[in-house]
Amino acid sequence: MLKRFRLEEPESVKDASDFLARHGESARVYAGGTELLLVMKEGLIQYERLINIKNIAGLDEVKLDDGVIHLGALATHCKLASSTLLQERLPAFVRMEKNVANIRVREVGTLGGNLSFAEPHADPGTVLMVLGAKLVAGKSSSRREIPVEKFFVDAYETCLEADEILTGIRVPLLPSHSAVAYLKFGYLERPSVGVALFLAVDGGGKSIADARIAVGCVGPAPKRIEEAESLLKGKGFDEASRLISKAGEIAGDASQAISDLHGSQDYKEHIVQVLLKRAFHQAYGQCQPGGKGQGGLHG
Amino acid sequence: MRFEKEIEILNSKEKVWAFLWDVDRFITCVPGCKEAKTVEAGKSYTAMMVEKVGPFRVEFPMGIEVLESQAMSHIKAQASGSDSRVGSRLKVEIDVRMKEEGEKTHLSLGVTVDILGKLATLGHSIIKRKADLVMEEFAQAIKNRLEGVS
Numbered sequence: 001m002l003k004r005f006r007l008e009e010p011e012s013v014k015d016a017s018d019f020l021a022r023h024g025e026s027a028r029v030y031a032g033g034t035e036l037l038l039v040m041k042e043g044l045i046q047y048e049r050l051i052n053i054k055n056i057a058g059l060d061e062v063k064l065d066d067g068v069i070h071l072g073a074l075a076t077h078c079k080l081a082s083s084t085l086l087q088e089r090l091p092a093f094v095r096m097e098k099n100v101a102n103i104r105v106r107e108v109g110t111l112g113g114n115l116s117f118a119e120p121h122a123d124p125g126t127v128l129m130v131l132g133a134k135l136v137a138g139k140s141s142s143r144r145e146i147p148v149e150k151f152f153v154d155a156y157e158t159c160l161e162a163d164e165i166l167t168g169i170r171v172p173l174l175p176s177h178s179a180v181a182y183l184k185f186g187y188l189e190r191p192s193v194g195v196a197l198f199l200a201v202d203g204g205g206k207s208i209a210d211a212r213i214a215v216g217c218v219g220p221a222p223k224r225i226e227e228a229e230s231l232l233k234g235k236g237f238d239e240a241s242r243l244i245s246k247a248g249e250i251a252g253d254a255s256q257a258i259s260d261l262h263g264s265q266d267y268k269e270h271i272v273q274v275l276l277k278r279a280f281h282q283a284y285g286q287c288q289p290g291g292k293g294q295g296g297l298h299g
Numbered sequence: 300m301r302f303e304k305e306i307e308i309l310n311s312k313e314k315v316w317a318f319l320w321d322v323d324r325f326i327t328c329v330p331g332c333k334e335a336k337t338v339e340a341g342k343s344y345t346a347m348m349v350e351k352v353g354p355f356r357v358e359f360p361m362g363i364e365v366l367e368s369q370a371m372s373h374i375k376a377q378a379s380g381s382d383s384r385v386g387s388r389l390k391v392e393i394d395v396r397m398k399e400e401g402e403k404t405h406l407s408l409g410v411t412v413d414i415l416g417k418l419a420t421l422g423h424s425i426i427k428r429k430a431d432l433v434m435e436e437f438a439q440a441i442k443n444r445l446e447g448v449s
Contacts, residue, residue, distance in 0.1 A: 025354075043384070043385055043417060044420070044421065045356075120422070120425065155428065156352060156354060219424075220428055258427055259424070259427070260424035260427065
């Protein structure tokens with residue numbers, strides 16, 4: 001059962017930040033509440049104050065802003081999944097959002113809340129990592145942009161300062177002839193393994209111009225695996241196809257997988273390898289000229 | 300959850316053994332151990348363990364019983380405690396074996412950790428990772444103290 005707490009309802013990021021600065025660890029930002037209220041009900045954590053930021057205008061916008069897609073931190077998973085702009089520009093992100101948790105979570109859970117809570121078995125951080133997204137954090141007197149790779153510090157820990165609030169996510173448009181694939185595996189509601197791949201091919205579609213790989217859910221936080229990426233960059237398709245197993249092995253090793261009820265470390269590392277291989281073929285097919293690419297069609 | 304750790308310390312077996320029984324010095328090497336008291340020397344102790352994973356904080360007042368001890372060779376102990384605030388119980392079994400190898404002393408730690416109650420809902424992997432980090436920090440700290448690094 002939930003213990004008593006005071007609900008503060010600031011109407012601006014500055015006011016919310018001031019509340020956090022004033023009350024320190026006894027207060028926490030409340031957005032969708034799908035993770036926070038669960039652990040509070042369980043009694044695993046107690047706060048004297050929840051700072052409801054849902055009344056702050058403009059934090060749920062999804063828009064194209066100066067060549068960058070802006071996702072408001074308070075946009076719910078459902079809103080993101082049904083956004084026409086995202087369906088057109090970031091279909092892989094939309095597919096991921098459509099499969100976050102369950103319909104009840106997607107209806108009220110927000111992207112910002114998901115990222116800020118930093119639950120290890122979450123999908124969005126992994127996908128945003130390969131999309132090259134930056135997270136916008138605001139407080140009373142300043143605002144900064146944080147690359148996703150630097151946002152997650154550990155399980156349930158982010159680099160947000162005590163009085164900072166995640167206000168939005170900025171995702172660059174995909175270049176021409178590029179695509180993103182996100183594949184996950186799990187037999188419980190929370191995924192055991194998530195692998196995201198961004199792939200760009202050269203104009204003729206014969207070689208890999210760029211690659212970004214991220215692995216999530218297996219360890220404490222999503223992780224970008226640059227060593228595996230470098231194995232693919234600049235290679236022709238045939239050579240990259242031969243090297244993808246090795247890239248998967250590197251990604252598995254570097255993913256900091258932990259043995260748990262979802263599977264052993266070895267098992268998860270193997271699944272990373274399998275999913276990366278599948279993601280490679282899926283993304284490569286999509287970013288071909290004439291393929292169902294994302295950047296290919298709209299870059 | 301079972302953890303094993305091997306620690307090589309550049310110091311004599313006698314010094315290492317004495318350190319293990321010096322409660323005030325020893326607890327400075329145990330991450331999260333805020334205070335410890337001797338109830339009956341060589342047999343029974345109490346300690347307060349405080350740990351944090353992100354926003355989650357637990358406090359376990361622990362009772363520690365030494366089950367077996369053979370001078371300069373091994374110690375077997377059991378510790379248990381409950382955090383009533385989060386409704387969780389922690390039980391730890393520790394097996395320490397030591398042997399001298401030239402100028403070094405080799406410590407083999409075998410630790411079994413059981414966490415029961417709501418804390419377990421955080422996830423086995425997170426708890427295991429935290430315990431791994433604690434073991435690693437402990438190993439480094441005890442090495443540093445006995446080798447005079449700090």
